[in-house]
Amino acid sequence: MSVAGPTGWVGRSIRRLEDPALIAGRGRFTADLPAAHRVRFVRSQHAAGRIANIATPPGVLVITAADLKDVKPIRPMLHKFDYVPIGQPVLATDRVRFVGEAIAAVVAADEAAAEDAADAVEVEIAPADAVIDAQAALADGAPRVHDEVAGNVIVKGLIETPEFAAARAGADRLVRVALRSGRQNATPLETRGGHAAYDPTSGRVTLTCATQTPHLTRTAIADLLGLPEAQLRVIAPDVGGGFGQKMSLPPEYVLLVWLARKLQSSVAWSEDRRENLIAAFHSRDQHITLEGGFDRDGKLVSLSADVTANIGAYSCFPTTCAVEPLMAMAELPGPYDVRGYRCSARGVLTHTCPMAPYRGVSRPVITCAIERLMDRAAASFGMEPSELRRRNLIDRFPYVSATGLTFDEASYIETMELAVKHIDLAQFRARQKQARNEVRYLGIGFCTFSERTGYGTPAFAARGMEITPGWETVEIVIDPSGFVEARIGSSPHGQGLRTTLAQIIADEIGVEPRLIRVVHGDTDRTPYGFGTFASRSLVIAGGASLLAARKVRVKLAKIAGHLLEASADDIVLEAGVAKVAGTDRALPIESLARAAYHQLHRFRDEIEPGIAESATYDPPGTFANACHVAIVEVDPETGRVTLEKFLAAEDAGRIINPMIVDGQIHGGIAQGIANALLEEIVYDATGNVLTTTLADFLPPTAREIPPIELHHLETMSEATITRAKGVGEGGAIGAPAAVLNAVNDAIAPFGAEINEMPATPRRIRAALRAAEKRP
Amino acid sequence: MLGEYAAEDGRILAGGQSLVPTMAFRLAKPAHLIDINGIAALEKLNVENGSLSIGACVRHAAFHRPALAGPLGALLTTVxxxxxxxxxxxxxxxxxxxxxxxxxxxxxxxAATVGADITAISTRGTRTIAAADFFAGIMTTALAEDELLARVNLPVLSRDTRFGFCEFSRRAGDYAIAMTLATLRLEGGAIVDPRVGVGGAEAFPRRIPEAEAALAGRAPNEAVLRAAADAAAHAIDPLEDIQADAAYRRDLVRAMTRRALARACA
Amino acid sequence: MSGKHDLVLSVNGRDYAVQVEPRRTLVDAIREDCGLTGTHIGCEHGVCGACTVLVDGAPVRSCLMFAVQAAGKAIRTVEGLATGDELSVLQRAFMEHHGLQCGFCTPGFLMLVTGVLEREPDIGDEELIDVLASNLCRCTGYQNIIKAVRAAAQELRTK
Structure with missing residues (x-):
């Protein structure tokens, strides 16, 4: 891809190709499909216990584990870090391990009847002691969540660089922080759901479901049911947000396919919001203790960390539950140069809803931990937080980190300087001082961070993952009518990939994006691929699109060369036409396509028939980066935090569509703000979820999100062929730390500090009460 | 009709903005719902005999603009x-x-603060319940199963009545974790007829006599308002839930009360 | 409550004769009995607003209303916003300002704002944000929804 591109679609904020259907109510979501049968799950009301009896009402089809003897449990695998494989039965067999675990499935003609019937199923459970908190699960004599996992530690890693001990010993001062992140739910506005339909002619089942990973879903379900994959088609139609929650395999989907085969009919399940909040995957819930050793100039020389991740009752497929602690261990130093590093990380089983990746995965927490450390260190040195960061951010590239990660070219310092300039730090400090005189408490918080994106195969292999989802394939087909279709294994669900990939392809083959259809989310129509998660699709599927489009371009030029009696090198593709450069000889792409399929004789055996090119891309991975700044006001009497402004200066390399990039960052920041201030899944001591509605678990409204100001740099990294880096998670990664640092800056005059997310008004008041210092 | 169905778990459906979600959660499964929407007599909103009469089908939105001139109309629009x-x-x-x-x-x-009269009707007749006697606990009232809450009468506040309202909730539009409504008059630089109602903090909203006593007859200065707010914070028997423990609810009641009073006295 | 009621729902100017249980919510009737799936279900307890439709011009949560209560009233859903192929001003503004990502909350926001701007065309910017706080969006951080709605309100006022 040249900088301007032949027609220059890349870099433009063109309107999204996804929108016309969605805006008119013509989107097609899973729950929109009619089904012969509706399924309702009967779920455990106990966090731990043995199922003594299941009494089913007469005349109702109720499926229990006893019916599923041929169905294997979900058993994701990891080959390193002392991982203990555990199985999750599709329906609980003899034991239940969290409130909300599916025990039985009730089948009825409609939703209301299924709910009535499910209410009539009586499950008798002999309750057992439950452990809810990770620290409690680690205690001697704690109940085991799985018999085979002693001490409830399912995975543990330890890293210590040779430089660590001496660096720590030689540090001028040690600064510590202990941070806790509460438990969240990704809360896509569309809950999960599936629709499985049996085709009596072929014996195949089509599972339409709210997933980010249709191909992996097919692989997993076929494995669990013992089917050839060809017997199953998985469709991800329009999907109403995922944020990670829809990348892990729900046991419910397995059951739907099993039921469709058993009934030889269609069955559907729509998760209700309460089910989603208690039993769809949760995330975060980590404790991190951190100690940084600094030299007398404020340079970080040693960093040691202990990470405890509550992973819930089971391990999620495909990543396994190890993704949180292991990513924390590998990436905790973030964008700071430190050679002396030690980290121990554990994943701990508890009787709670299983944890799975959610936008940011671990990094919102580790970033918050190290950013709090940086602010505490800055305070200790009496330095502006930005100045301390300036002394520690990496600025030589490629940079190989203490944990062996290669950081490609980025702009850590530059984005911070940009943020400091636009937020006008000096002016803010003056305003803050003035406000304190008026008994108002303003605070500013910075967060500089890296966002590792486009993880390729080696990155996953390094973690010992059985499944290493590092590559994507794109097939571009031009049919005889000249219509361009790009079939991708990625599975976007709001990211606008149909538009951005079309922009990349358009620049190569000289066809307008609106005339390029990007096909995704159907295992029958797309090449195998891993889906959309981990800020990977634009980087990886975008790279594969570019490579495939280049091949198409070469072929079109060759065809045009033959037909126009010119050298292929002289063919220019633009505006849907192949031209001989410097002449008026031209043919529309339709004519090239028609000839490629129907008039092969015109090419003297020099081209293969048709136009269909495929390419795969597996990048080494790349680091996007940003500096986030939050300005808050804390009401010390109520603990309320009001966000006045949020600013992000970010660098995701080449921007394909600025409008879409901004949208991704806005959304991520909103979720990060929610992480920092609002959202928390709360369990009681016995393992009941207390936050079962959106009036208790609190996603922000338009009132809670302040105006967000964005600035961009574009470092053209050599690490990806499009020069683009991923941008899907950065907002969510950086915002919590910026907000928490701002809150702490605001309450500093009280001598109070809060290192817990969400920093709810209650917690802030408690911190202020405990501080008991009048400013 | 309610008389007929009350014994069989009949419920009145007016706006449905609370009852329907309760049914969706299957926490309420009424056998009968009696929809009172569309009964013109229940949509009445007018001033009669010194009080504002609010019929059973009058929507919240009827108060988006003042329903009457004077402090009561302004108060309702603020709230x-x-x-x-x-x-x-x-x-x-x-x-x-x-x-x-x-x-x-x-x-x-x-209703609790300004002293509403609540009219309940049933086949047995009509009775009026004072707000102070109406609330009995969390989602529990003095209404009998077969009684329809037909209307509420709020006394029209004198033109010199001042009010202040302050509420704390987590997000815009969320349930109040604590709120205070204060009404009072100022005569010769002293607070007269103070009413301090606190809601969201206890099982049901009520006036806090200790806070009112701290205000009556005193000048509306910072110290007096703080004393009244402290009195309210101490007087309550706070609800405890995931949003707020007892100590935090007292903090909020203190802050809301002081601010509501400050607004009333401003 | 049992038994089914025959009733006619008027949606986007077209009458649908449906048979529903009294407990059937309006959103279920619109989606399943009228087959109009543009209206979405996000929470079924009145918080998220994804199911917002207009009933006699008023934006309401159709999960908090029973279908039988909507008989004889004029219901409007997202499918009725465009005139033929011509999108409404608000729909166009959402596209131009990238006011949607996954699109799941979008019909609810469109109906909420359409109803409010019809009822209160001169609504101020701040009040508009209060109105937008009625519904939840998980993708956009609201920035571009606010932009789109302000632009549409402006365009409608000058029309």
Whole structure:
């Protein structure tokens, strides 16, 4: 891809190709499909216990584990870090391990009847002691969540660089922080759901479901049911947000396919919001203790960390539950140069809803931990937080980190300087001082961070993952009518990939994006691929699109060369036409396509028939980066935090569509703000979820999100062929730390500090009460 | 009709903005729902005999603009903007809120503070219940199963009545975790006839006599308002839930009361 | 409550004769009995607003209303916003300002704002944000929804 591109679609904020259907109510979501049968799950009301009896009402089809003897449990695998494989039965067999675990499935003609019937199923459970908190699960004599996992530690890693001990010993001062992140739910506005339909002619089942990973879903379900994959088609139609929650395999989907085969009919399940909040995957819930050793100039020389991740009752497929602690261990130093590093990380089983990746995965927490450390260190040195960061951010590239990660070219310092300039730090400090005189408490918080994106195969292999989802394939087909279709294994669900990939392809083959259809989310129509998660699709599927489009371009030029009696090198593709450069000889792409399929004789055996090119891309991975700044006001009497402004200066390399990039960052920041201030899944001591509605678990409204100001740099990294880096998670990664640092800056005059997310008004008041210092 | 169905778990449906979600959660499974929407007599909103009469089907949104001139109209318009969200306010009803008796209901606080008269009708007859006798606990009222809350009468406040309202909730439109409504008059530089109602903090909203006593006859200065706020914070028997423990609820009641009083005295 | 009621729902100017249980919510009737799936279900307890439709011009949560209560009233859903192929001003503004990502909350926001701007065309910017706080969006951080709605309100006022 040249900088301007032949027609220059890349870099433009063109309107999204996804929108016309969605805006008119013509989107097609899973729950929109009619089904012969509706399924309702009967779920455990106990966090731990043995199922003594299941009494089913007469005349109702109720499926229990006893019916599923041929169905294997979900058993994701990891080959390193002392991982203990555990199985999750599709329906609980003899034991239940969290409130909300599916025990039985009730089948009825409609939703209301299924709910009535499910209410009539009586499950008798002999309750057992439950452990809810990770620290409690680690205690001697704690109940085991799985018999085979002693001490409830399912995975543990330890890293210590040779430089660590001496660096720590030689540090001028040690600064510590202990941070806790509460438990969240990704809360896509569309809950999960599936629709499985049996085709009596072929014996195949089509599972339409709210997933980010249709191909992996097919692989997993076929494995669990013992089917050839060809017997199953998985469709991800329009999907109403995922944020990670829809990348892990729900046991419910397995059951739907099993039921469709058993009934030889269609069955559907729509998760209700309460089910989603208690039993769809949760995330975060980590404790991190951190100690940084600094030299007398404020340079970080040693960093040691202990990470405890509550992973819930089971391990999620495909990543396994190890993704949180292991990513924390590998990436905790973030964008700071430190050679002396030690980290121990554990994943701990508890009787709670299983944890799975959610936008940011671990990094919102580790970033918050190290950013709090940086602010505490800055305070200790009496330095502006930005100045301390300036002394520690990496600025030589490629940079190989203490944990062996290669950081490609980025702009850590530059984005911070940009943020400091636009937020006008000096002016803010003056305003803050003035406000304190008026008994108002303003605070500013910075967060500089890296966002590792486009993880390729080696990155996953390094973690010992059985499944290493590092590559994507794109097939571009031009049919005889000249219509361009790009079939991708990625599975976007709001990211606008149909538009951005079309922009990349358009620049190569000289066809307008609106005339390029990007096909995704159907295992029958797309090449195998891993889906959309981990800020990977634009980087990886975008790279594969570019490579495939280049091949198409070469072929079109060759065809045009033959037909126009010119050298292929002289063919220019633009505006849907192949031209001989410097002449008026031209043919529309339709004519090239028609000839490629129907008039092969015109090419003297020099081209293969048709136009269909495929390419795969597996990048080494790349680091996007940003500096986030939050300005808050804390009401010390109520603990309320009001966000006045949020600013992000970010660098995701080449921007394909600025409008879409901004949208991704806005959304991520909103979720990060929610992480920092609002959202928390709360369990009681016995393992009941207390936050079962959106009036208790609190996603922000338009009132809670302040105006967000964005600035961009574009470092053209050599690490990806499009020069683009991923941008899907950065907002969510950086915002919590910026907000928490701002809150702490605001309450500093009280001598109070809060290192817990969400920093709810209650917690802030408690911190202020405990501080008991009048400013 | 309610008389006939009350014994068989019949419920009145007005706006449905509280009852329907309860049914969706299968926490309420009424056998009969009696829809009172469309009964013209229940939509009446007018001033009669010195009080504002609010019929059972009057929606929250009826108070988006002052329903009457003077402080009561202004008070209701101030308060209504804190009730849930716009679409909810177009459906939900004033009287339904009282019958539902959520501890965090703004209208229940208004009724308790200004001293509403609540009219209940049944086949057995009509009776009027004073707000102070109406609320009995969390979502529990003095209404009998077969009684319909037909209307609520709020005394029209004298022109020199001042009011202040302050509410704390986590997000815009959320239930109040604590709120205070204060009304008072100033005569010769002293507070007269103070009423301090606190809602969202206890099982049901009520006036706090200790706070009122701290105000009556005193000058509306910072120290007096703080003393009244402290009195309210101490006097309550706080609800405890995931949003607020007892200590935090007292903090909030203190802050809301002081601010509501400051607004009233401003 | 049992038994089914025959009733006619008027949606986007077209009558649908449906048979529903009294407990059937309006959103279920619109989606399943009228087959109009543009209206979405996000929470079924009145918080998220994804199911917002207009009933006699008023934006309401259709999960908090029973179908039988909507008989004889004029219901409007997202499918009725465009005139033929011509999108409404608000729909166009959402596209131009990238006011949607996954699109799941979009019909609810469109109906909420359409109803409010019809009822209160001169609504101020701040009040508009209060109105937008009625519904939840998980993708956009609201920035571009606010932009789109302000632009549409402006365009409608000058029309």
């Amino acid at each position: 209504v903007h804190h009730i849930a969200h716009y679409p909810i306010r177009l459906r939900g009803t004033f009287c339904g809120s009282l019958a539902h008796a959520d501890p965090a209901s703004e209208w229940c606080l208004v």
